[in-house]
Amino acid sequence: QKEVEQDPGPLSVPEGAIVSLNCTYSNSAFQYFMWYRQYSRKGPELLMYTYSSGNKEDGRFTAQVDKSSKYISLFIRDSQPSDSATYLCAMSGRQETSGSRLTFGEGTQLTVNP
């Protein structure tokens, strides 16, 4: 069983739609949860970072963590064609020093159609 499961899609939505992306995980040691966005032929870039259970909002993006269910989500409101990319969830365990290893999901490919 993979430590992090993510539906690879592809997911295609019309412009303005609300997008929901999800990951589940099995390792209880994961404490930090991130969403990365990766455009074609580019490296991943950090989109959202959360530590505790609950919601975190940043503009059109909301990250949600439910540690009891080992489930995290990313919601994109009013989706735009520029949001078309692969979205990767990533997680890391408790860290005593900086730079903890990230474990990634497989990525969900999203296309927002004008």
Added chain:
Amino acid sequence: EAGVAQSPRYKIIEKRQSVAFWCNPISGHATLYWYQQILGQGPKLLIQFQNNGVVDDSQLPKDRFSAERLKGVDSTLKIQPAKLEDSAVYLCASTAWREAFFGQGTRLTVV
């Protein structure tokens, strides 16, 4: 602030040949990672350095892959000999705390 620099961007080699990738992290970032990303998959950690010491190389295929980080700055990743299944994008990332900044990657094709 300059980002993580990687070179080359693309490389095509024949199987059994050797290849090397170079990474220059963001200035001051102590931690450096090499990830392998196979097409359609998420990045998989190969090796993690803290300054010039190895923190985690548990998923590095040591019979063919090697990496070093001299003086705790630049790093090189080498594959010798390459196999067809090594075709992937090799990503370098660096971090000062929790956010990992990635380079654009080196796309390796082994034929």
